Amino acid sequence: LSLLPKTEIQNISNGIHGGPDYTELKSLGLDSERILDFSVCCNPYNAPRTVRDSLRNLNLKAYPDSQASELRLKIARKYGITTENILAGNGTTELIRLIASTYFNKGEKVLIPVPTYGEYETSSRLAGANIIEYHWKRLETSRLDVCDLVEAIGKESPKAVFLGNPNNPSGDYLKRDEMEKIAACLKDTLLIIDEAYINFVKEGQTAMPLIENGKTIILRSMTKDYGLAGLRLGYTVASVEIITNLRRVCPPWNVNIAAQKSGAAALEAENFLVQSIKKIRQSKEYLVGELAKLGYEVLPSTANFFLVKVKSGKSFRTALLSEGILVRDCTSFGMPEYIRIAPGTKEECRKLIKTIKKLKNEGRLNDND
Ligand SMILES: Cc1ncc(COP(=O)(O)O)c(C=O)c1O
Numbered sequence: 001l002s003l004l005p006k007t008e009i010q011n012i013s014n015g016i017h018g019g020p021d022y023t024e025l026k027s028l029g030l031d032s033e034r035i036l037d038f039s040v041c042c043n044p045y046n047a048p049r050t051v052r053d054s055l056r057n058l059n060l061k062a063y064p065d066s067q068a069s070e071l072r073l074k075i076a077r078k079y080g081i082t083t084e085n086i087l088a089g090n091g092t093t094e095l096i097r098l099i100a101s102t103y104f105n106k107g108e109k110v111l112i113p114v115p116t117y118g119e120y121e122t123s124s125r126l127a128g129a130n131i132i133e134y135h136w137k138r139l140e141t142s143r144l145d146v147c148d149l150v151e152a153i154g155k156e157s158p159k160a161v162f163l164g165n166p167n168n169p170s171g172d173y174l175k176r177d178e179m180e181k182i183a184a185c186l187k188d189t190l191l192i193i194d195e196a197y198i199n200f201v202k203e204g205q206t207a208m209p210l211i212e213n214g215k216t217i218i219l220r221s222m223t224k225d226y227g228l229a230g231l232r233l234g235y236t237v238a239s240v241e242i243i244t245n246l247r248r249v250c251p252p253w254n255v256n257i258a259a260q261k262s263g264a265a266a267l268e269a270e271n272f273l274v275q276s277i278k279k280i281r282q283s284k285e286y287l288v289g290e291l292a293k294l295g296y297e298v299l300p301s302t303a304n305f306f307l308v309k310v311k312s313g314k315s316f317r318t319a320l321l322s323e324g325i326l327v328r329d330c331t332s333f334g335m336p337e338y339i340r341i342a343p344g345t346k347e348e349c350r351k352l353i354k355t356i357k358k359l360k361n362e363g364r365l366n367d368n369d
Pocket of ligand 1: 017090091092093094117164167168194196220221222223224229232233234
């Protein structure tokens with residue numbers, strides 16, 4: 001007797017993401033505590049003391065608040081919305097899955113501009129949706145061709161469109177008026193805008209006001225903003241009707257007490273975010289400049305990460321990992337000649353450049369010749 005899982009998951013493999021693969025590190029004899037990680041695009045600075053203090057004396061015996069009320073109240077105050085417009089999640093990724101399982105019927109079309117964050121596709125496939133891949137068309141100025149995207153949406157009439165803003169891994173960003181243009185063309189389509197990295201975009205504008213159209217869902221990642229990858233925390237902002245529907249499917253107690261408390265404390269430490277964003281921009285400028293000096297093509301990005309053209313992302317990653325440094329091989333994005341780098345602290349970035357120079361001199365980077 002062979003017990004097969006449901007058909008939708010038969011072609012789904014474990015998603016590839018940035019971040020340490022602890023089994024791989026162990027097999028290489030590397031200490032995960034000592035790895036310099038440029039492969040995840042989180043705030044690289046240690047969360048402020050208030051956040052770490054909030055993790056003391058937690059009542060571990062009690063289930064957490066399923067409503068995450070304190071956290072949602074703080075988010076609501078920050079953006080001038082109501083708590084009924086917010087649902088907290090165990091990272092943005094849980095919310096992406098939740099949206100797909102709440103809204104996508106088997107066989108319905110979901111339009112996903114690619115390359116992008118792989119969880120949009122995985123979640124849609126799990127729900128049995130048909131993926132329509134839309135290949136980003138870039139204008140000369142490296143801006144996305146919004147008119148072309150609008151045309152594609154009109155032609156396909158999908159149930160939903162996912163848009164990373166800024167997009168991972170390219171760092172392309174759509175301004176509010178461009179988002180409004182896309183939203184204006186929607187009939188019976190959900191527009192899911194993933195703003196996981198929007199705080200890192202200079203003068204980045206949220207599309208939150210669009211939730212009033214009842215078709216727009218905004219995703220945010222506190223994991224990224226405050227460097228809480230070990231805890232994971234995200235939230236979604238949408239109309240009361242959409243949030244009510246998501247809540248019906250959301251598992252109870254989905255956000256643990258440590259994530260709820262630290263998220264609420266993080267929102268009180270806005271200066272941390274402002275200061276770290278400043279430093280991340282300086283690190284990014286430094287890295288982009290140094291990599292260009294070394295002859296690498298760096299693609300323009302508005303975000304806290306950028307793509308670098310190398311000969312093979314896989315072998316570049318392997319070479320750096322042997323020195324205890326992790327970058328994102330972009331093969332899984334369909335871009336095997338690229339790596340993605342998210343700047344760390346200035347000191348970490350200096351170490352990265354020094355290591356690349358060393359590997360180059362030793363002929364261990366079969367890269368851009
Ligand atoms: C665009 C995008 N959205 C969401 C996430 C997931 O963030 P979280 O840790 O909040 O689930 C990522 C992580 O790589 C991402 O790149």
